[in-house]
Amino acid sequence: MTQETINALVSPEGSLEILSSHEVNRLKDKSEGGLYRLFRQCALAVMNIGVDIDDCKDLMERHADFDIRLVPQPRGLKLELINAPIDAFVDGEMLRGIREHLFSVLRDIIYAHSVLGSYPGLSSDEPDTITNRVFHILRNARVMQAGRHPDIVVCWGGHSISREEYVYSKEVGHELGLRGLSICTGCGPGAMKGPMKGATIGHAKQRVKNGRYIGITEPGIIGAEPPNPIVNELVIMPDIEKRLEAFVRAGHGIIVFPGGVGTAEEILYLLGVLLHPENRDLPFPVVFTGRPENADYFEMIDRFIRNALGEEAAARYQIIIDDPVRVAQAMKHGMQEVQAFRRSTQDAYYFNWMLKIDPVFQAPFEPTHETMRELELHRNQPSHLIAANLRKAFSGIVAGNVKEQGVRQVQERGPFEISGDPELLEPLEELLTAFVQQNRMKLPGAAYKPSYRIVN
Structure with missing residues (x-):
């Protein structure tokens, strides 16, 4: 062409x-x-x-x-x-x-x-070293601003969404902007662009002159989700794991809109981190939201989470349907709780040092046919490790869908195979099938050939 x-x-x-x-x-x-x-x-x-x-x-x-x-x-x-x-x-x-x-x-x-x-001491793969690398990259990009109160709302959701879902994400962004909150997304189109676009109007109405529209991406995904033009602070992290850590270290709360496997990967990463025992009392507001027709979607996500990770994971988020004002109010209230907690614990407003991230969420996962088949998808492990392995499964599917190296592997050797405990895999297959049927795997109009196969 x-x-x-x-x-x-x-x-x-x-x-x-x-x-x-x-x-x-x-x-x-x-x-x-x-x-x-x-x-x-x-x-x-x-x-x-x-x-x-x-x-x-x-x-x-x-x-x-x-x-x-x-x-x-x-x-x-x-x-x-x-x-x-x-x-x-x-x-x-x-x-x-x-x-x-x-x-x-x-x-x-x-x-x-x-x-x-x-840099001496920043070349190892120790957990603290990885976190410090994330810190240094964000600081070098001037994302962290000392003295600024918590106000960064991370918005996750699909790049392939309907026009109505996009408008709803923009309405939520508008309400966040009216309350002086800043937006951080994966920087691409769809549910990553909508909240930013809405927030620009909210900020303009409130004469907010320092509104922030932060986009955090990584080389493997940037070609599939190029930065939208509203992003005024773009950061390229080295890999998906450091990108995800940057979201939860720099952000103060998270809103999840409907999406596909990339959004599911983000949800599992977040819940896996929050399920760590050392994070039990750490405030981190999380809201799942969408239009009335998205109620079934979030019921499906909620059912999948409860089955895989249990009730403790479900207690870390709330689901709000068709109410942008309530979503924004929940985030604003959550920011106040985060600020009070950080002040009482002497933790920085601009970087969540106290958040404990298990090393399994930090080590880069390279999706191949071998590593995908070897994933430990069974119940005989703590819930946060189940989340970590499910996150890797979704990450591999994302790679097979849109990342250059993953697409090439699938073309040459066929779909990635995923095996494990049927109690985990049957709900997983149901979720993936729904994503395909709802056109959440690829942009509308693009034929989707699955990059994965569930096997016994």
């Missing part, structure tokens, strides 16, 4: 105008250990604005002739873009928001893969 493209020379916007010769060489390096391919993929993704595509492999193939080069300048650097998507430009000039995103990609790739690697 022929794509309309443009060549351009782009100056920095927002961050990182100067690179060392070592950093430049790593970005140019096209070998296995170099950063060129990663930088090219993420840069192409942020310029893929307004294009209905959620397959990273397809995106890369459509723009096989795209190239990006670093051009040293006496006062810094510029990026030379060759055959770049023309939708990122207006009258030959790159949109300012896209330019900010492009240099955020450059900043975070350099920092996570070059600068942090030289």
Whole structure:
């Protein structure tokens, strides 16, 4: 398919105008250990604005002739873009928001893969070290603001949702904005864009001049869910596990809208973390919400959680149907509880240091046919570990659906196989079947061929 493209020379916007010769060489390096391919993929993704595509492999193939080069300048650097998507430009000039995103990609790739690697004590895979890496990346991106009261609401939900579901997410965002709350999402379209769009109107009505629309993503998913243009603080984490940890460390409460396997992965990660005994008394408001026709969807999610993780997990969230005002009020009240708790325990408002995250949620999971088949999906383990293994199963399906490497594996070797205890797998298969029937696996109009197979 022929794509309309443009060549351009782009100056920095927002961050990182100067690179060392070592950093430049790593970005140019096209070998296995170099950063060129990663930088090219993420840069192409942020310029893929307004294009209905959620397959990273397809995106890369459509723009096989795209190239990006670093051009040293006496006062810094510029990026030379060759055959770049023309939708990122207006009258030959790159949109300012896209330019900010492009240099955020450059900043975070350099920092996570070059600068942090030289920090003594930050190269190990110890739990505290991983948390500190998450902290350093967020701080370098200026996400954390000392002295600001808790106000970040993380919104999760599907990129493939109906128009009515999108409008509802926007209405919730509007109510959050009226109450001065900021929005953090996975930065993509659908339920990630709606709350941000609604909050901009709420902030405008209240004359909130420092409204925050934080997007947190990672290289594997950014091609399938390119940042929407409302995001004014974009962060690229190294992998999905650090992305999820960034959400719960930087956020102060979470709202979940209807979604597919990616949303289910996020829910299981969150509940698995909150189920750790050391987090029992830690306030963290969680609300599941949607339109009246989404009531059955959340009943299904609730039933799946109660079966897999028990009543204790279900006690960590509330379900609110068709009431954006009540959702926003619940979040506002939750923020006050979080603030009081953090103040009493001397924990930072900007980073949830006290939250205990089991190492099983931090170690990167690489979905392959072997690792997916070996997942421990049985009841003979603590509930938070059941959540961890179910999270990995959903993560693998996400990879097979939209991530370049996962899509390629499924094309070459067939669907990932998932096996385990029938008491866990039968409800899992029911949930996945419903996601397929409701078109929550791929964007509307795209034929879905399952990337998974449930086996005995």
